[in-house]
Amino acid sequence: MWRSRGYGWLLSVTPEGLRLHHETAAGCYPDPASSAELMEMFGVREPGPSADVRDFLAGPGETRYRFDRLAALPARCDTPHVWSALELFDVFRATFAEHYASFPQRDPDWLARLDAQRSRVTPGMDGRALFTLFADALRSLNDAHVELIAGDADSDALTYEPRPTGTFAMLEQAAAATARPEREVQREWMRAYRDGILQTVLRGEGHHVGNQRALWGFAAPRVGYLNLLTMGGFVAGEEGKTPTLAQELAALEPVLDEALTTFAGANAVILDVSNNRGGYDAMARAVAERFTARPRRAYSKWATGAKDVPPQEFTLQPSSRPSFHGPVYVVTSDITVSAGEVLTLALRALPNVVHVGTATRGAFSDMLVKPLPNGWTVHLSNEHYADAQGQDHEARGLPPQRPLDVFNGEGMWHSHARAIRALADSLVPPEAKPTP
Template sequence: MLKNYYPSCLAISVSMLALSACGTSMQARPVADLPPGVAGIWKSNGYGYVLDATEEYPRLFHHTLEFCVEDTDTAALLSYYLTPDNLAYDSEGRAIYFSPTLEDYKIELQSIPRRPQTCGLELASDPLTVFDSFASYMDTHYAFFDLYDVDWKKAAAASRQNISSKTTDGELADILAELIEPIQDAHLSLELKVKGKERVLNPGRSSVGNALRRIAERDGTSIKKLNNQMMQQYWMTDVKKDILNGDGKMMADDMIQFGIVSDNIGYIAIAAEAGYAGKGEYSEDADLAVLNETLDQAISTFNEASAKAVIIDLSVNFGGYDFISRAIAERFAVQPSLAYTKYAADSSNQTPYPISITPYAGSRYTGPVVLVTSNVTVSAGEMLTMALRTQPNVTHVGETTRGAHSDVLEKKLPNGWRLKLSNEVYHDHEGKFWEGRGIPPHVPMQIFKPDNPFEGHVEAILSIIDRIDKGEFSAPSSSKPHHRGK
């Protein structure tokens, strides 16, 4: 599932199990080219999809009790994932189950005799209809109102009083922004255009993001400029120059850096769990192939140096694919384990679905691992955090993660705006729920200075290196670590 991937889609959340269209130019495959058994009409259990595969091309609708909005972009993406490898069928033909490439978690599509009456009808795009569809999507699918202490029905009803047929797009955007502001969810956003200009409403901001915003207001500069400056400093100065001394290696389309620090300590920084092949979204196989090549070289570097420990730095990690997260964790795993569970809160089946990791069959590092996170570790970066924390050779150090775990469910509004929200519930291997709270480290440590996030990261990593050199963070004896695992 492609989750929160910084370089794509205007640096906001995207997801593939949630069928994020994100401006795709992909064309839908004809129904005749889809696998046997797909022809028919289907309604998803949760997620709010109605799929009509009875015509020449599949049609996809976003359905609630009050609304039904057709989405040709998402229909094209769904047809891409409807392949024999990604489908399963029940024995009576009453349901099909689909998943993205390299994932086994599946969405159930139940056979229905006909489309809901509202699906396929022309829908108005006036301000009240747009608002009501937005409110309906949120009410039907959003999973965490209680977590953020929001009475959605009451808040939506109050906001609706401010809307009339004369409400402009800009005014409507402001009303929606105020409505969702209390929901500090990094996976909640609304992409829209006002007078031809793109705008993104996203109430969920990291502590670093909030600090940069305060600096921008103080200095009269743009938050976008400060964000770019910080990423440039973090990746090219902090990691490449100050930590790796210019001797590291940058691979995976510049998403991963690794090398040896302090003579015999391995270090790997991972900025995202996607984009490694440089081919954009929906290149899962290519991304995994590049990851494996990158990790082969990184693990070889660590093992040839007989590294006494490896630091996995996720201090700035924007997420990506869950299967990439698990593939990384498996290169440092010493035992099979449950990584996490998930279910859709808007589904009738809320049995937690277990997702596990198994030690990689090839080259891996099984000595002590120090995992470093911050409040900028988000989404699939948190799935990697969960997976690594199941291993006895891993010590989690740093700041609590962001707490945005659900895949992003995307919904099209009648006027073309796109809402993205959280509808899935994740628990870690111990059954603990960290959505909205973030995953707390075993060893708390400040990574970025609260008042100036341009400082702190290098000092924190150097402190960790020093503590490893002094014998801290060694693996428990029960893990029986060795450096050339298979």
């Protein structure tokens, strides 16, 4: 039996496999995950500083979770229990109080305001009313990594997601102005984004590969261009099965090999993550390592409540695969989020990289997934990420070193392609420019 430092986990390691429980000041209850699913998170075990301390992790170099040995699982954790609405409120409250990392930046008075709502919770309160109370409380955090889901994704599930801001808010307004569904407008805008890259930036000579998640080619003479839309999803998964990190890396690496081999001798490369929706931190590091010539300390991270656990340092190692060590211009926007931000964070540690665009979303932390005792699931951000200088950019986002208005409200359908074209043209060396 092991208790995590931070994260609120109790992990049982038995001959039959792994079991997980969630522990808060308001109660303890089992996680529905199978042993096989838990092995994907805790399959590697390494010694800690003493015999009764052990580190569990998904794989070498991944997030390290420190656990302390327990004599036994607390008895209350496996006691059958019907959770009342008030008890569920207390577990929800305790989960955020014990693990949420960003109250100071996002809403310092959040817990006090939530406490004021406790009197509204009654023994017979129905699920929809309780869900609404929780969702209303979460809105003020406006954190891209905070979600609440009630029910099966295949049914009419109740869901809470943060409200659109920035570019997404402009798309929402465009949908309202034309009385069209927001998702339809977003899909149309995404098609315009991709078409702008392929036709305007790459002049019809680009590559659209990696399960349609990567676009690359030359944006101007001797100026390479690589756009990554996610930090995962590079391989189409089988129905009901999510591809593993190893499968994702196996799909991405040949794309990077071909692009960076082609860019050999280029004067500069534009790495565009202005529409990157996140994914795996490990993929972000694998990309960043293609652009460093020597080991570089990239960033560090630690979990809220992880007492006496030093920050975990992540260092980029030069890749043995095709790489580019010349000038790199990484482009971001307010859409760039999660592992897309971690990629930017890592790249900014390299002396050959210039950060261009607008500030990133400001949601770096891994999502801590907490199933509630009634079957609902809450996601929250519980980790702190710091750059090589020790600065935490959560909620604020990473500010660019060279501003570039990527998504202009007045011409959102075409502004990105125009901005990238202008950037690429500015990087063309004089000898490569056509003679007037």
